[in-house]
Amino acid sequence: MIYTDKVMDHFQNPRNVGVIKDADGTGQVGNPVCGDMMTFYIKVKDDKLEDIKFQTFGCGAAIAVSSIVSEMALGRTLDEAMKITNEIVAEELGGLPKNKLHCSNLGADALHAAISDYRKKHAAEQAEVSQEAGKCYCPYCDGPIEGLEGACAACHVDLEECPHCGNLTKKGEEKCAKCGADLEPE
Amino acid sequence: MRQVYLDHIAATPLDPQVLEAMLPFFRDKFGNPQSLHSAGQEALIALEEARLRVAQLIGAEDSEVFFTSSGSEANNFALKGMAAARRDKGRHLVLSAIEHQSILHSVKSLEKSGFSSTLVPVDKHGLVDPEAVRRAIQKETVLVSVILASSEVGTVEPIAEIARICRAAGVPLHTDAVAAVGNIPVDVRELGVDALSLAADQFYGPKGSGALFVKKGVRILPFIDGGIQEGGRRAGTENVAGIVGMGKAAEIARAELPERQVRIKTLRDRLIDRLPQKVDRVYLTGHRERRLPHQASFCVEFIEGEGMLLNLDMKGISVSSGSACTSRALKASHVLLAMGIDHALAQGSLVFSLVEGNTAGDIDYLLEVLPPIIDRLRKMSPLYTKFLEESQK
Numbered sequence: 001m002i003y004t005d006k007v008m009d010h011f012q013n014p015r016n017v018g019v020i021k022d023a024d025g026t027g028q029v030g031n032p033v034c035g036d037m038m039t040f041y042i043k044v045k046d047d048k049l050e051d052i053k054f055q056t057f058g059c060g061a062a063i064a065v066s067s068i069v070s071e072m073a074l075g076r077t078l079d080e081a082m083k084i085t086n087e088i089v090a091e092e093l094g095g096l097p098k099n100k101l102h103c104s105n106l107g108a109d110a111l112h113a114a115i116s117d118y119r120k121k122h123a124a125e126q127a128e129v130s131q132e133a134g135k136c137y138c139p140y141c142d143g144p145i146e147g148l149e150g151a152c153a154a155c156h157v158d159l160e161e162c163p164h165c166g167n168l169t170k171k172g173e174e175k176c177a178k179c180g181a182d183l184e185p186e
Numbered sequence: 187m188r189q190v191y192l193d194h195i196a197a198t199p200l201d202p203q204v205l206e207a208m209l210p211f212f213r214d215k216f217g218n219p220q221s222l223h224s225a226g227q228e229a230l231i232a233l234e235e236a237r238l239r240v241a242q243l244i245g246a247e248d249s250e251v252f253f254t255s256s257g258s259e260a261n262n263f264a265l266k267g268m269a270a271a272r273r274d275k276g277r278h279l280v281l282s283a284i285e286h287q288s289i290l291h292s293v294k295s296l297e298k299s300g301f302s303s304t305l306v307p308v309d310k311h312g313l314v315d316p317e318a319v320r321r322a323i324q325k326e327t328v329l330v331s332v333i334l335a336s337s338e339v340g341t342v343e344p345i346a347e348i349a350r351i352c353r354a355a356g357v358p359l360h361t362d363a364v365a366a367v368g369n370i371p372v373d374v375r376e377l378g379v380d381a382l383s384l385a386a387d388q389f390y391g392p393k394g395s396g397a398l399f400v401k402k403g404v405r406i407l408p409f410i411d412g413g414i415q416e417g418g419r420r421a422g423t424e425n426v427a428g429i430v431g432m433g434k435a436a437e438i439a440r441a442e443l444p445e446r447q448v449r450i451k452t453l454r455d456r457l458i459d460r461l462p463q464k465v466d467r468v469y470l471t472g473h474r475e476r477r478l479p480h481q482a483s484f485c486v487e488f489i490e491g492e493g494m495l496l497n498l499d500m501k502g503i504s505v506s507s508g509s510a511c512t513s514r515a516l517k518a519s520h521v522l523l524a525m526g527i528d529h530a531l532a533q534g535s536l537v538f539s540l541v542e543g544n545t546a547g548d549i550d551y552l553l554e555v556l557p558p559i560i561d562r563l564r565k566m567s568p569l570y571t572k573f574l575e576e577s578q579k
Contacts, residue, residue: 033529037568057533057567058492
């Protein structure tokens, strides 16, 4: 057998297969041309992954990777889940054949895509709220910021207002994180 | 657990009579056929008898048969040796779009030394149109190579017609008959080919043993330089045991072919007819009638081949797939794509190829085990979910 016992276990008994109809975020990566396609659905509560379901079109490795990614991420905070890397996934499965390592990339990518989708929707809601409240959010960690200049209290990035688009961006960077305009060095 | 081997195209089981014939050449009959002493002469006699048996299987003269280490080597030998022998006449090759990798890559290699090639397309059944070959032949064309039968989709090509066209154009024709020889009647004179590749592991002989037929008078340059073995065209001490095994397998195939064909075709048709009755959206690939008697290949929609292959393996059933994931190169089968099958469907490729010894019970076991596997994998597939949602609308 080309796969480890753990891969075969997750391939044979995949955890969290399915669809969440009213998902807070969905992420789809890959396409049938390359041989693999994954869709992840997430429910988020208190910044934690309360439920995860996936569907996968692909080889044994792709199915096993989706299953273990869902297992590893369930119950974690979004930030923790974003830190699940391809290497960690492959390692957790006891290794994958060299030519199947790209499957592990897809698993983490699909989960991250679902989280990004959630955050995008969430950020849109937050933006509406923030306009009312006049609050700003750090472009690096999405934490709330008091006032326009200064450092983000949550992630400690020094921020300044981009003179071109008015959004906050990291101090000392060459380009604005939001609009990409060149920033003059101090 | 029941064991059902349905992967003839990967390797056939070794016929016990073949093994018996080979064993002495691993033990006391170890002589080198090129030695003048009696130990050598004993090996030489066995070697030449095997050559005759292989020649008889394909209707050739024994002097027209050159032993190689595999079907792939025979294909390399034919393409490179024949193209190089005629390179002063032109540097253009014609081949079909569904050739084996050993043909396609030989041509790629020739293209690095100044050759160019034209790929003749196939229809949705995998058939090459002989007229398309005629149109592809140019003044500069020095060799045409068309597969006799594709192991992946089973389609048997109209080689005799293509040979007539090549002969009229004065261009030699090679055919890769690796999947065909020993499984359907193959006669080089009836086909009218100038060169033909075959391999013993496709007709119950050993691995590592193939041959190239080259018609008398057709020029071909040596493939391995060295000693005088194989008429100086393929040097290296002969794989005597392997060649003896191939000879024995050829002898058996020649005697039993008519009966074998009918028996295996009956079982194959049981599979071809019943699987689509049991599972929706499963499509036979290749030509329904003009196909190898042992071959039944399908594409199963919405899922990928490797998942099915692994699940079947756990049930004791060995099969192949042409999906991207099952190939080490992670590319979908060029044969399926050449037939116009789209990428997603090509990923659902399953290739069953029967061997001697398979029974109706084996086929029924497969028909019992496979539908739930397909069902389970489809329930996991986003493509199937999408299909269900759309069909509900």
